Structures are given as structure tokens and as C-alpha cells.
Amino acid sequence: MAKPLHSRVNINPSIVCIGLMPLLSYSVFAAEPRQEYKPFKVSVSQISTQSANVANGETELQRDSLLLNAGVTMPLSKQWSVGMRLGYDRLDYDWRNIRLTGANNTAALFSDAGASWENIDRYRASVSVNYRMDKHWSFMFSPQIQYAYADTASASNAQSYGVVASAMYAFESGNMLGVGVAYLNDIDEVRTLPYLAVSWQINDRWRLANPFQAGFSGPAGLELSYQFNPAWNVGLGNSRRTERFLIADDETVVETNEWVSYLRAGWRVTPAIALNLYAGYYFNGELEVTDEAALDLDNQGAAALDLEFRF
Template sequence: MINGSINICLKRAIVVSLLSSVVYLPSVSASGKPSFSPFSVSVSRIDTAEADIGEGQNTLQRSSWLFDANAKLPLNKQWSLGFNLGYGDLNYDWKQDGSSILNRQLQGWQQVHRYSAGVSLSYRLNKHWMFMVAPKLQYAYADTAKSSNASSYGVVASGMYRFGNGNLLGLGVAYLNDISEVRTVPFLAVNWQINDSWRLGNPFAAGFTGPAGLELSYQLSPSVDFGFGASKRTQRFLLEDDDTTVEVDEWVSFLRAGWRVSESVTLTGYAGYYFNGELELNKPQVEVETIDSQGALAIAAEYRF
């Protein structure tokens, strides 16, 4: 999930926009000057409405708990190092009528575990150019499979150019050796301060769950901001230990409201809408069912220290 806001401190923003899995408001001290918090932990809850699957009477309702821990450590004026650990507990609540091509796989499949870890290295060449490379490792598997067979790895690389007014624009690519599939995903990296109130940026981190997406945010006050945006989202996981996999691929649009409760704590609420969704079963042939559009609600809490 995201915790997006206007960036106050530009030098910190260059590091943050490339290392962080979220976009956020830097902490502000009592003197009004921006401060930097190298560590953060966050927890998010996502619930979707019930959605029809395929042409039968099968329906699916999803709920997720997401936990993340991040560290961002400047090494010197040019180099920065980042670390990320994540866990996702994804629950699938099925209702079925016996006609779907997926029914033989749905029995017993109710929960998906997703563990992730990553390292990122950023290099600031000069006042204009900055580059980042971030290797990633993930384990994603249903409760019908073993974790040892569910590993994926990849690397995300990007380059960004800082204009004279401080805005950042760049391109990136994610190479992902996912479970039984290799993907290459390009994405646009942007951190563009339009004026004192409006900013265009990336709400997500590029990786196994999709490209970075775009969000337009509005800063109402130093502690409150709003945003809306969209991105493509992907969930791929092991269903059985013989390389049987499921991939959920869909677009999500969202409205966001963020509140900086204190220098360390941020709360963010979301109203989302999933559309153009597909559920793909690979065993060994590919079978695809459509997922009807559905609404979603989410809340995220982040603590920085």
C-alpha cells in the first residue's frame, strides 16, 4: 500500500523517491524544518467487495493484511543504501456453483502467504542525474503448496533526471523471474511538484505486484493531503508443488486521504475500484476466468523513527 504526500525537502526526496516503497511527507520538527527518519514500519488492511468469477455463479471476496519494514541509509553525498522486508496475508473467500473450470482447484485454497525482501542502491552522479538498482526476492504460495517451491527473484533499475526547478522524471524497468514465468515491466518514475499544492508522483513501488502507477495529490494543509490515481496490479503465487500457479491481474483506481498525526505517525485511507481483472490458472495449460469489477476499502498506518 501507499502513504503518499507532498515532498518538503528536495534533497531527501531524491533519495526517498528511489529507495522507498511508499511516497510520503518527510517529518517536520518543532522548529518547522524537515527532518529525516531512516526507519519505518507500516501495516495495511485491504478489503474488496464480492466479485463474480467467469460465467458461472462463482464469487470471490478478498481481504489482506500487509506488513512492511524499511530502512534508508545515506552512505555519503553520492551513495545511499536501502532495505525492505514485507509480509502479506491474503485471504480468498470463495462461493461456487460447480460449473467453473477452477472448481477442481478451489477446494482448500483459502489463504496465500507472501514474503518479500529487497536491497536498493542509489547513486547520485551529479545535481541532475540519479540511478538506482534494487534486487528483490519473494516467496508467494497458497496454503495448498510448500514455500520452498515458491521462490521468485528479480531486479528493478531506474534513472531519474532532476530539472532546475527540482522536479524529477525518469524511466525504469523491472526484470522479474517469477514462478514459472519471466517478465520485463517498464515504468515511468516521476516526482513532479506542479505548484505549492499539487504534485504528480508514483504511489507504488515497481516490482512483483506491478509497475509504479501514477497519482495526483493535493496538499490541503501541512498534515492533511488527498490524492487519486491508478495502476496495474499483479498477484502470482504457487497453488500446487508441481508448478501449478495462479495469477490475478487487474487495474486499480483509488481515492486517498492522508493525515500526518504526528512527526512519526501517518494514517491513510483509500477507496478503490478494481477493473479489467483476470484470474489465470496454469496447470500446465493456461485457463483464464474474468473477474468482475469491484470496489475496495483500505487503511494504512505508518510509524517512522
């Protein structure tokens, strides 16, 4: 019998990066020439997966996600800077051939009448305070809040909050390593994520870095990228992704956990515009429902597009 979700506290030593779903958070461009500072960033991302069987049965799930992000970073002095990030995500869960009885059923995900939930709204906000002590050490503190709920629940019961804190060391080469912890009081569950952050320029072409921002969507993973020229690069990455949201106001929560590997092609169209295309593969996935055993989610392919503007 699986332990109820509300009683679990996860300690996950996975690699994550500093800051605040699914596949995308921000693009990675290595060895870029110094450009005019642009404090504002806006991005639009679309992710689509193949249909996957749930609980090794007939029920199928196909997902589409639209992610909107806006952020700003402002220096206050040589040592201090602050940032703010806002986001809205629309997650569409397309259920097919729902099986409520018999072997390999998915009744735990739905009401007794079989009514399904299909759309999830997720609102995100975070503030970060950064302090650079000297040429080597820098520190970050970032509180964050999130509301994530299906069309069968209300926002008032879907609040999550947390904080990310870190310390990073910059070597003489400019490469950086850091450690920190993310404390996340998610819907009906507390998660604590120790993490290691890395930004390492191996040579003029190769770079190892965290491709995503840490937070409620889980660890940030690692990406190895190769820079062909100032405009084009490719990357190969891997990360564990989490989505947790309310599906009923009686504190019934669904959580998806899965790994994703991907190949990315990035194009710096102009100094202010970047485009990234992703081909990914989700694997070792599962869906958990409050007080129920986890249901297996079959492996599936995915594709994504991310467009970013800086100004």
C-alpha cells in the same frame, strides 16, 4: 486457446516507480516542510474488497489482505546510500458457491474434488543501492526476492527473484523524471517492465507522482494529489495490480490481473506517524491458471487503511 503462462514474456510499458500487491505500498505527501531525518519506516495496511463473481457465473470471491512492511535507508556518503526492505503479506481468498461443472464453471482453479485454497502467504525482501552522480543525475540498482504460496503448496517451490535498475534526472526546480527497467523472474514466468518514474511538484498545492513501488505486484501507477496544509492532503490515482502465487507443488500457479482506481485521504498525525484511508474500485480483472484460459473477475469496490511509522 490461451498460451501457457510459463511460455509468456510480458513487455509492459506502464508507468511505475523506483523500488519494490495490491493497493498499497507507501503514502504520498506533497510539499512537506523539512523534518528531522528518520531512516526507519514501518507500515501496516489492511485491504478489503467486495464479493465479485468469477467466470460470469455463480462462484464468488471476496478478498482481505494484511500487509506488513519495514524498511531502512542509510546514507554512506554524499553520493552513495543503501536501503533494505522486508515485508510479509497475508492474503485471504473467501470462495463462495464454487461451481465445478456446467457453463461458467471455475474447475480450473481447484482440484478435481473441489478442495479450495483460501490463504496465501507472501514474504518479500529487497536491497537497493543508490548513487548520486551530480546535482542532476542519480542511479538505482535493487535486487529483490519473494515467496508467494497458498495453503495447498509449499514455500520451497514458490521463489521469485528480480532486479530493478533506473536513472533519474532532477531539474533545477527539484522535479524529477526517470527511466528504468524491472526484470522479474516470477514463479514459472519472466516479466520485463520498462518504466517511467515521476515526482513533479506542479505548484505549492498540486503534485503528480507514483504512489506505489514497482515490483512483483506490478506497475506503480500515477497519483495526482492536493495538499490542503502540512497535515492533510487528498489524492486520486490509478494503477494495474498483479498477484501471482503457487497453489500446488506441481508448478500450478494462479495470477490475478486488474486495474484499480482510488481516492485517498492522508493525515500526517505527527512528524513520525501518517494515516491514509482509501476508497477504491477494481475493474477489468481476470484470474489465470497455468495452462488454462483466463477467467473473468467482476468489478468490485474496495476499502483500505494504511498506518505508517517513521523513526
